[in-house]
Amino acid sequence: QVQLVESGGGVVQPGRSLRLSCVVSGFTLSSFEMHWVRQAPGKGLEWLAIVSYNGNNAEYADTVKGRFTISRDNSENTLFLQMDSLKVEDSAVYYCARDMGYEGLDYWGQGTLVTVSS
Amino acid sequence: DIQLTQSPSFLSASVGDRVTITCRASQGISSDLAWYQQRPGKAPKLLIFGASTLQSGVPSRFSGSGSGTEFTLTISSLHSDDFATYYCQQVKTYPMTFGPGTTVDIK
Numbered sequence: 001q002v003q004l005v006e007s008g009g010g011v012v013q014p015g016r017s018l019r020l021s022c023v024v025s026g027f028t029l030s031s032f033e034m035h036w037v038r039q040a041p042g043k044g045l046e047w048l049a050i051v052s053y054n055g056n057n058a059e060y061a062d063t064v065k066g067r068f069t070i071s072r073d074n075s076e077n078t079l080f081l082q083m084d085s086l087k088v089e090d091s092a093v094y095y096c097a098r099d100m101g102y103e104g105l106d107y108w109g110q111g112t113l114v115t116v117s118s
Numbered sequence: 119d120i121q122l123t124q125s126p127s128f129l130s131a132s133v134g135d136r137v138t139i140t141c142r143a144s145q146g147i148s149s150d151l152a153w154y155q156q157r158p159g160k161a162p163k164l165l166i167f168g169a170s171t172l173q174s175g176v177p178s179r180f181s182g183s184g185s186g187t188e189f190t191l192t193i194s195s196l197h198s199d200d201f202a203t204y205y206c207q208q209v210k211t212y213p214m215t216f217g218p219g220t221t222v223d224i225k
Contacts, residue, residue, distance in 0.1 A: 035214075037162075045154075045162060045205055045216040059212040062119075095161055102209050104152030104167035111161055 002026035002107045004096050009112030016086055022079040022096030022109055030054070030074040033099040036081045038092040039111075046092075049081070050099065064090075086116045120144055120208050122217035130225040137193040139220045141206035146186045150210035153182055153191045156219075157202045165204075166191065196222070 008020040022034075036048040049070040051058045058070050069082040079096050093113050097105035121144040131137050141151065149169035154162040164173045166182035169189055179194045193200055201224050206217040 037216075044219045045156075045207075047207070047214045047216060050212070050214070061213045100164075100167065102150070103171075104164050104173075104207065104209060105154075105162075106164050106167075106173065108161035108163075 002098070004098065004107055004109035006094060006096055006109040006112035009094065009114045011115045011117060012086055013118050014086060014088055014116055017082070017084045018086060018114060020081040020083065020094055020096075020112060020114070022081075024077050024079065024096075024098075027098070029072065029077050029079070034070075034072060034079045035097045035099055035105055036068075036070060036079075037095045037097055037105070037108075038090075039095070040089075040092040043092075048094075051079070083114070086114075088116050090114065091116045119213055120147060120211060120215055122206055122208055122215055124204075124206060124217040124220045126220060127218065128221045128223065130223050131196050132225045133196055133198055135196045137196055137200075137222060139191045139204055139222075141184075141189045141191070141217050143187045143189075143208055147208045147210040149185045150208060151182075151184070151189050152207045152209060153180075154205045154207065155200075155202045156205065157199075162205065167209075193222075 003025045049060045051070040055072045067085045071080045093111040095111045096109045098107040100106040151169045153166040156162040170182045203221045
């Protein structure tokens with residue numbers, strides 16, 4: 001069955017970096033575009049980024065553009081989110097999700113918690 | 119960017135009630151809208167895509183309608199496990215914004 005498992009979250013100081021990973025199974029990663037979405041504690045969902053099938057193209061939300069980089073390694077069935085210059089307001093649960101062809105996100109991971117605090 | 123609003127933000131309902139949630143877009147998005155359900159502590163679950171197409175495995179008591187700028191999610195008869203927060207998302211353009219959510223609570 002389809003599974004997405006995020007990792008890499010933790011506590012980090014403002015201004016530092018963190019890299020999240022999302023290992024997928026049960027489907028061929030190279031056949032799907034992939035997203036990152038986050039949710040601050042007690043808040044709603046915020047779309048962050050999408051990466052194309054081969055990783056050559058990406059789009060970002062303005063709140064993370066220039067600081068976060070989405071990438072993928074299809075041979076390792078893994079999606080990444082490199083987060084630089086972290087801010088307190090980046091504290092959230094981060095989800096990876098599969099795109100079902102510009103119609104919605106049909107499978108989601110369980111999320112990984114990032115806390116940015118001094 | 120396309121902004122989405124949802125109404126109401128919160129509603130109290132009873133098992134068996136019919137519930138309708140509205141999502142409005144700041145500009146036309148055709149039928150490029152998805153609905154998700156999120157239970158506390160869990161990842162969102164896709165319910166409806168293309169504004170009105172039920173995702174596989176989702177109970178038929180859920181339905182979606184609308185196009186352009188106004189959309190609705192209807193639960194025809196509320197079940198106990200439907201008490202959750204519901205989000206709309208536009209998938210027309212980037213950024214693929216979500217609505218602020220509607221929490222359905224037990225009356």
